[in-house]
Amino acid sequence: MSQDFISMLNEISEKWQRKWEESRIFERNPEERQKFYTTVAFPYPNSPFHLGHGRTYTTCDIYARYKRMQGYNVLFPMGFHYTGTPIVTMADDVAKGDKELIEIFEKIYEIPSSVIPKLSDPLFMANYFKEEIKKAMKELGLSIDWRREFTTIDPEFSSFIVWQFNKLQSMGYVVKDTHPVGWCPVHNLPVGMHDTKGDVEPEIGQYVLIYFETPFGYLPIATLRPETVFGAVAVWISPKDKYSVVEVDGKRLILSKKASFRLSFQLDLKEVQELTSEELQKVKAVNPITGREVPIIPADFVDPTLATGVVMSVPAHAPFDYYYLKKSKLELPIVPVVKLDNTDAMARDVVEKENPKSDADLKKLTELVYRTEYNKGKMREDVVDLVKPEYREELKEIAGKPVPEARKIITDFVVKKKLGKQIYEIMNKPVYCRCGNEVVVKILKDQWFLDYGNPEWKAKTKKLLSKMRVIPPEVRKDFEYAIDWLEKRACARTRGLGTPLPWDKKWIIESLSDSTIYMAYYTIAHKIKQHKLHASQLTLDFWDYVMLGRGNPEEISKSTGIDKSVIEDMRREFLYWYPLDVRHSGPDLIPNHLSFFLFNHSAIFPEELWPKGLAINGFILYEGKKMSKSLRNILPLRKAIRMYGADVIRIALACTVDLGSDANFTDVGAKAIADALRRFYEIVTAHYSGDVMGKPERWLLSKFNNLVKEVTAEMGELDLRGALNKVLYEMTSNVNEYFEMVRAEGREPNGKVMKRIGLEWTKLLSPFAPHLAEEIWHKLGNETFVSLEKWPTYNEAEIDVKLELEHEFVEQVIGDVRSILNVFKGTPTQVMIFAAGKGEMEKLRKAIEVTSSGGTLKNLMDQLRPSSKEEARTLQKIYQMVISMPETIKKMASYDIDEYQVLKENARYIEHKLGLNVTVEQFDENVRARYNKEALPLRPAIVVQ
RNA sequence: GCCACCGUAGCUCAGCCCGGCUAGAGCGCCGGCCUUGUAAGGUAAAGCAGGAGAGCCGGUGGUCGCGGGUUCGAAUCCCGCCGGUGGCUCCA
Structure with a gap:
């Protein structure tokens, strides 16, 4: 029964994990042999691992085990990422007694209820989950060198990050700039997805303001469609709010009270006067582009909290405007400016045709008009005639342009002529902070950025990518795209765990910026512990020498008090392991972490130390669905290992689809793998008494040698699915076929041949199912670890294509006879x-x-x-x-x-x-x-x- | 909206790059081996009725999302459409 087998698997897994650890076979030091250095993105311990986390680690481990058996000195280290806000936020949620979160911890992850209150301390949480994840990794049989473990808030690691940022700074890759962020006006803090009600990411977009002149000052209409300004025939204001006259850039602007509060976070503004909407309605406004004088009209649909609380009215292209103008019975013209194939005033047409009943209907129509005109609309040739004479020449080019281009032209014009400006707004508003206040946009001044837009840096990074192996090859273009697309990226935040920015200590280096070259740190992390080096000894000069070979070890030894031999030894160890051979990851990290990893390596390290390979694997589905908190279908990794056995989980996660595809973990699928492993186990450990060396034996050996040849090629390409299929399924059916062949001859399978194949076959299985492989290996009388055995080679002389073909021919004849028997x-x-x-x-x-x-x-x-x-x-x-x-x-x-x-x-x-x-x-x-x-x-x- | 990937058996997926093999694999499903009962005094069970966890043997299963085109020939190449998934910056 498969359950008995799984129990056995769990017993032997525990045994072999212990033996591997005791014999320290995965703790690697530099040797004469050629090295192979591989890493996976380290985990962020704000929850235990679930099934999905296991795939990348397992893929990396299978490849590492394969390389190890090929004779490489393989290093696979691991660390933990504490940097950033999610751990802090989650601890806060526990402190606040967040029911959903606590239920997930208790019911799904089975965390003892005595531990839960302690999780309200972020450091306790991080350490607790770190240990939990570490156990999962060990139970999965990962061949990790744990001596090199560290966390990103260890002071020693911080000294390394300080060095990295000094390097980037000196190269001019760190720049200061302003930056819009979501902001809670009460907390006075930036708000990310984790800080909002319902985990909504505040999306920040830009509105264009165009200043319509009035006797009180300028009415800044806010729009996403500035190209329709030519058709503006009125200005809408809100009757629900008062208006303020404020001074901005030396101009008087009229904003709704609420807008003025929100905009105060991004504009330097001063209120000078208050107005009621009635007072405003009495005057007229002048469209600065056309010179047309238009009325100012109150409308309920105007949201005084959005942008400036002032909107222009373009009945030809805005369904709201057409609908409400018509209702108001004001005799205002419809001025069409954007043409489509079948109409010049789409808003009028759709409102007349659809007859909307509510603002919600109008909103739908607005989206339709907006989308259609954006994608298919062109500016009418005669819009230029609407323009004031003095601007006509400069705006002439807009005629006939597609909407997106026209939008850019008019926006640039307005900004250049100071007829308006651009402001930021929350596009998916309202978004609420967890404290209940609505989030606004704040312009952060003096924010620190990594300038990934720097053309020289981009060029270097592209060169790095072009020299790197990328598996599967399709994702290379995703990287090319990401490198092109990246611009300035904020690299420091005001809260969370991490390393303070060395030259501006109120900032904490942000989590995706302090995790770009840490693979280099692993190479010497254990030495820092071994020699009990203190962070204060790990100076910029120290890192310059260890990482770049710059400076004089003797002097560094004097200034730091570290033995010269130790410093030199660390440099040697770094150079032995670096460059990194393969980094494994999921596709979600392509546009950020992995691209930053490439950028930072190209900046800091010389070309010969640039990383050589990336392998990207798909995600894990559970019974056909994505695992999510809301579906409550999260299967914790450690629980899954208990249910199915580590070897089964390894195969189910890493070998059921090809690398780039998402894999679907199912209960029946996992049991089928367990069954296949059991069959393997039974075949290989059974006793065979025959000794005849006949055609069936030669056939089987030929098949096996061929299989070794093919599997080796597939492993090299990280085609784990193909390789495992051959090892576990194809070979099993070959052996069964062989049993049939000898049975037909009325004899027993050849014991010697079966023993030989059993040993070699077990080696082939060992990267995939290392625990079972070790058990079989020892059952077959070996004292060594199969994990350290040499990967099988094939013997060309034993491959007998003719014999294989003959057998296939016989099978074909049997098939022919069967189809005759059928009829x-x-x-x-x-x-x-x-x-x-x-x-x-x-x-x-x-x-x-x-x-x-x-x-x-x-x-x-x-x-x-x-x-x-x-x-x-x-x-x-x-x-x-x-x-x-x-x-x-x-x-x-x-x-x-x-x-x-x-x-x-x-x-x-x-x-x-x-x-x-x-x-x-x-x-x-x-x-x-x-x-x-x-x-x-x-x-x-x-x-x- | 834009970009990328995907749509093949009941399910999970190969095959497509580079057109031609009888479109494959695993799981599932069906049948058999197994088992219980059933004839006249005993024995025997073809048939019939029922039971089966695994295993073994055999079998079943597909308008290759839809519609055009290129070609002697299309799952494969090209175009359009429909459906799904992911990404589209400060979030790890």
Whole structure:
């Protein structure tokens, strides 16, 4: 039963994990041997691991184990990422008694209720989950060198980050700039997704303000569609709010009170006067682009909290405007400015046609108009005639332009002429901070950025990418795109755990910025611990020498008090492991972490130390669905390992689909893997008493050698799915086939051959299912670790293609007989097989030759010149047969095979498989006459009685 | 909206790059091996009725999302459409 087997798997897994740890075989130091250095993005311990986390680590481990068996000195280290806000936020939530979160911790992750209150301390949470994750990693059988473990808030690691940022700073890659962020006006803090109600990311976009002149000052209409300003025939204001006159950039602007509060976070503004909407309605406004004087009208649909609380009215292109203007019975013209194929005033058309009943209906129509005009609209040629004479020349080019281009032209014009400006707004507003206040946009001044837009830096990074191996190859273009697209990126925040920015300590270096070159830190992390070095000793000079070979170790030794030999040893160790050979990750990290990883390596390290490979794997679904808190379908990794066994989980996560695809973990799938492993175990550990070395043995060895050859190639390409399929399924069916073959000969499987194959086969399984492989390896009488054994090589001399083809031929004949039996009426007792004569093979070869070079039946006849009608008919049949013949059987024709002999030799096997008496004879004219059957080459005549 | 990837058996997926193999694999499903009962005094079970955890043997299963086009020939190449998933910056 598979459950018993899984229990056994769990027992042996624990045993072998312990033995690996005791013998320290995965703790690697520099050696003469060639190295292989691989890493996975380190985990962020704000929850235990679930199934999905396991895939990348397992993929990396399987490849690491394979490389190790190939003779490389393999290093696979691990650390923990404490930097950033989510741990802090989550701890806060626990402190606040967040029911959902606590329920997930208790019910899904089965965290003891005595521990839960302690999780309100962020450091306790991080440490607790770190240990939890570490256990999961060990239980999964990952071959990690744990001596090198660290966390990103260790002071020693901080000294390394300080060094990195000093380097980036000196290269001019760190810049100061302003930056809009979501902001809570009460907390006075930036607000990210984790800080909002319902975990909504505040989306920040830009509105264009255009200043309409009034006697009180300028009315800044706010719009996402500045290109329609030519068609503005009125200005809407809100009757629900008062208006303030404020001074901005030396101009007087009129904003709703609420807007003025919100905008005070991004504009330097001073209130000078208060107005009611009634006072405003009494005056007129002048469109600064057209010079047209327009009325100011109150409207309920105007949201005084959005942007400036002032909106222009463009009835030709805005359904709200058309609808409410019509309702207001004001005689205002409709001025169309954007043309489509079938209309010039889409808003009017859709409102008339759809007859909206509510603001919600109007909103839908607005989206439709907006989308259609944006994608298909062009500016009318005559918009220029609407423009004030003094601007006409400069705006002439806008005529006929598609909407997106026109929008850019008018925006630039307005900003340049100071007829308006751009402001930021929360596009998905309202977004609320967890404290309940609505989030606004704040312009952060003096924010620190990493300037990924720097062209020189981009060029260097692209060069790095071009020299790097990327698996699967399709994702390379995602990286090219991401590198092109990245611009300035904020690299410091005001809260969270992490390393303070060295030259401006109120900022904490942000989590995606302090995790870009830490792979270099692993190479010497254990030495820092071993020599008990203090962070204060790890100076800029120290890191300059260890990482870049700059400076004099003697002087550094003096200034830091670290032994010169220790410093030099660390430099040597770094150079031994670096560059990184392969980094494994999920696709979510392509546009950020992995791209930053490339950028920072290209900046800091010389070309010969640039990373050499990236492998990107897909996600894990659970029973066809993405795991999520809301679906409550999270399966914790440690629980899954208990349920199915580590080896089963490894295979289910990493080997059921190809690398780049998402894998679906299912209960039945996992049990099927357990069954397959059990079959493997039973076959390999059984005792076989035969000693005959016959054709079946040679066939099996040939198959096995071929398999080793193919699997090795697939492992090299990280085609774990293909490799595992062959190792676990294909080989098992080969062995079963072999058992059939010897059974047909009435004998036992050959013990020596089975032992030899069992050992080699176990090695092939070992990267995938290391625990079971170790157990079998020892059961078979070995004292060593199979994890450290040499990966099997194939012996070309044992590959007998002809023998394999012969067997395939026999299988094909058996298949043919079966299909005849399927339609045979009555009870069959006897099968007669008549093989075609040897001479016929020549015709077949010729036919294959002719068809594969594109020839026709006529060409074949011309070449062979049949001497009789009979022969011509046979040729025709051969020709037809070749057209639908499998490649492998075609290939057989190129070997000198005596099919009569082959069938004769395999007659007992065929009998055994069919359970019927079988005779094999040469085909001749008598047979043709008697049974009215024809034997073609490799297609013997079959008669069932 | 834009970009990327995907749509093949009941399910999970190969095959597509580079057109031609009988479109494959695993799981599932069905049948058999197994088992219980059933004839006249006993024995025997073809048939019939029922039971089966695994295993073994055999079998079943597909308008290749839809519509056009290129070609002697399309799951494969091209175009359009429909459906799904992910990404689109300060979030780890």
